[in-house]
Amino acid sequence: MEFSNVDMKRCTLVRLGGRIDGSVAPELGQQLRSLTDAGHYKLVVNMKDVSYTSSAALRELISTWKTCRRWNRGDMRLAEVNPNIRKVLDLTGLSGQFMIFDTEAEAVGSF
């Protein structure tokens, strides 16, 4: 799994890549928690380079989403979700819950 983050003007952009299976999902959770622990509650997660994900990663995303939205202090939005990942989000009913943008620029601009 690759994880990088950049502070933008109004939000923090996280770029994920590679395979996020159950063996690395806890690492994803940790990295996201370190952002929210530091007060970054407006997150854009770019999923363009994620080739595979399972429910373990979804659990971390849901948990981060909830942390960000607590007390209306922020949100976690997704960008550039590829078809396989989109399918997992659709099957779990998450695509209607997360805000998903076609491009990173749109997602960043939405904050």
Next chain:
Amino acid sequence: MLCSGNMNDLPALIEFVETACDDANVRDDLRFDLTLAVEEAASNVIEHGYNGKGGALVVSFELREGVVTICLRDRARPFKPGKVNRPDTDLPLEDRPLGGLGLHLMHQLMDEVRYEILPDGNLLTMIKRDAA
């Protein structure tokens, strides 16, 4: 494939399914589905069956007359799927518990999911038709 029943097995297990799909000429659009179903099934055994302490897990993959049959055999405590709450995917995310998504995905991705409790463990059989 024989696994030690740890989360660290997952990358090799995923590779095993991908290679099996390639070798058996499984339809391209099913490669991801089958891989995901196997990871979810194995994760459940590792996390809940063995409680993270590890244990034997044997995974087999077979394609015959266009039907893929994947079996996971473990020696964990009996698994009773009826006791697992299915996630309500229509519920707002705020009100949803975090677990249960794996089983839900397995049932969505496969045509048939069968659970058998054996004297010394469990046998999970997942079937996908029209796979080649």
